[in-house]
Amino acid sequence: MQKLLLLFLMLPLAVFAQSSQLPLSVSPKEFNDIELKILNEGIYDIETTGKDPHVFTNPLTSDLNVGNDRLAFEYFCPTGVDFIEVHFYPEKEGLKPKIVRDVGSTEGWVAFKIDLNDALQHWGKKGDYLRLDFGAAPDLKIQIRNLVLRPQTAREAEIEAKKEAQRKQEAILEKHLISYLNGMYQNKITNVLVTDNKIKVQGNLSDGEDFYLAEVSPYGHATELKTFEFLAPIKSDKEDFNLEIDRTVKRHGFNQDRVLSKWMLVQKGAEGYTPVSNARYADSIVPKYKYPFVKPATKKGLGGYSANRDAPVSDLDDLGITSATVNIWVTHFFRAGPSPESMPFEYMGKTYYVDRELIKKYDETLLTTAERDIEVSAILLVDKASKAKDPEIGRILQHPDCDPAGIYSMPNLTSPEGVQYYAAVLDFLADRYMRPDKKYGRIHHWIIHNEVDAGWVWTNAGEKTALVFMDLYHKSMRISHNIARKYNPNSKVFISLTHYWNWTSNPKFYHSKELLEQLLQFSKAEGDFEWAIAQHPYPESLREPKTWLDKKVSFDFDTQLITFKNTEVLDAWVKQPEVLFKGKSKRIVYLSENGTNSPTYSEQDLKEQAAGMAYAMKKIKYLDGIDGFQYHNWQDNRREGGLRIGLRRFPDDEEDPSGIKPVWHVYQAFGTDKEDEVYDPYKEMIGIDSWDEIRYKGSIGKKN
DSSP, rough: HHHHHHHHTTTTSSSGGSSEEEEEEEEEEEEEEEEEEGGGGGGGEEESSSSSSSEEEEESSOOOTTTEEEEEEEEEETTTTEEEEEEEEEOOOOOOOEEEEEEEOEEEEEEEEEEEEGGGTTOOOOOOHHHHHHHHSSOEEEEEEEEEEEOHHHHHEEEHHHHOOOOOHHHHHHHHHHHHTOOOOOOOEEEHHHHHHEEEEEEEEOSSEEEEEEEEOOTTTTTTTSSSSSSOOOSSSEEEEEEESSEEEEEETTEEEEEGGGEEEEEEEEEEEEEOSOOOOOSSOSSSSSOOOOOOSEEEEEESOTTTTSSTTHHHHHOOOOOOEEEEEHHHEESSSSSSTTEEHHHEEEEEEEHOOOOOOHHHHHHHHHHOOEEEEEEOOOBBBGGGGHHHHHHHHHHOOTTTTBBBBBBOOEEEHHHHHHHHHHHHHHHHOTTTTTBBBBOEEESSSSSSGGGHHHOOOOOOOHHHHHHHHHHHHHHHHHHHHHHTTTEEEEEESSSSOOSSSSTTTHHHHHHHHHHHHHHHOOOOOOOEEOOOOOOOSSSOOOOGOOOOOOTTTTTOOOOGGHHHHHHTTTTTTTTTBBTTTTOOOEEEEEEOOSSSSHHHHHHHHHHHHHHHHHHHTTTTTOOOOEESBOOOTTTTTOOOOOOOTTOSSSTTTBBHHHHHHHHHHHTTTTTHHHGGHHHHHHOOOOOOGGGGOOOOOOOO
């Protein structure tokens, strides 16, 4: 197969010269300080071995169309690259290399592009070729695919055209958000109760007159509004007031459910209405169903579960799984109109549609967990418009600033249409999977998107500061929370975070610690809600299972990373008084995506993978601030950039398809009578005599 692929990659390129993009191929013979492998699906697996690592493309076989002035490819690199440099051959006077510095880390396939426009005056003739440099150090591992020369896309041009104006506008928004979140208002809304047909608002006022209750819809900014969609005068001779408002209202062509809105006090003056309080979301919602919160019996869970994978469902029983995460791609099954394949549902008096067969697959998955009383947290994912199954749904739900470089998009909560459609699909899921009878299965909690500190990759809303991004993300959390609470009073929404805590290897990423602190600010200002944390404390390098060797970790709240080596930090952070829900109860913490890697299937690598997991599980066993652990991945996945972090082998492995790895037995033994029997043989590899040695028992706080 590999020989056939090599022959294909060396075919003449003239056939593509007049197309909208020109595919390029890497020479399998010409490279330096690199180990190069060419994998299936045209993936180049590159490992640097020296200080001048580079590859060459095969020569052009015809003149390049000058419109194809973007060199682009997708890459997978968990560590990031110091720089990628493009050299033009043959070398000519005035033809200088192009360089992009700080090419960020990514644990998914992300788009990279570089503008070659000014070089095409001197380069692009038949026989010309490129050299690509990947940093200047050995031991870098990167995979690339879909290497092309192409024109700038319409979407890229649109983003570029509005970039400067948007940056200025968002700078003003950030300034206003800082003032708003730090503001000390004399007036206050103290409670918002949502019943079946009313919104009941309580609060208190200082001296003055002409006070009004204003509604702020999710698509509005409380700090920027000059006019309001709804205002109700407050007529009270006392400091305290009570108002009742109809729960539903017809606006923008939709029947809107005001359970999604927040409420703010404003004062009428000569120049309009001035905010005189923070806005406040619903504190409580009378639910459709009432059933108790049941905590999973153990911490042991499974990440990314689906009954439709190649691994046996019996693993749920054999491993003793009590919780699971399930990926829900709303843009896979949501449809803009009827078809023979679609199934209708109603939301707020309007008919919407979903793909019947795709929903049945979710039913199959969620029924297998429900019949075992396994708690399920659904991971809500929104595709970019270009990847959505229905283009109209993609248009509606993609955030207007989403950059094509990302894998997924932040949902579009900037328009009434975007909010209504997002709410409709969430309500469909909550209504279907939160029934007491579990007819279609059960979803208990909601993980809001994926790894939002790496939002550029996993929840893209364009280039935003951390605070402006959190303002968007907080709205998505609130909408999801309030819709879930319509059905289940115990349902939680989780913020999803990587192991990057107070540092990141990607300049477009945020710090998890900063996002959490901002979420606490929003909660304090706009009414606390019972959000939880879904953190991913992978080892420092996803490729290195020996997590006890991690360097970028410390036992304080300013640690660069939180990995298996210092999970005590997260345990201590969530127990701080200022982090507690309403100052009383600890927020739930799940380590919702974690695993250790076996670089190969050699006996040594498989043992190191198992040892890393034994180390991790012995760490969290005694941390009562950590409530659950969902292992990722159930089985090795060819789309994860060469990682082998599964409990089982690749389903197409030639030697043992989907075979059980030693780490499977380690995970199975956790919390059972066989735990020490299975775990103790790995102490020597870790370099300890007792498991007690890996536990940190000192104080944890801010760095001195």
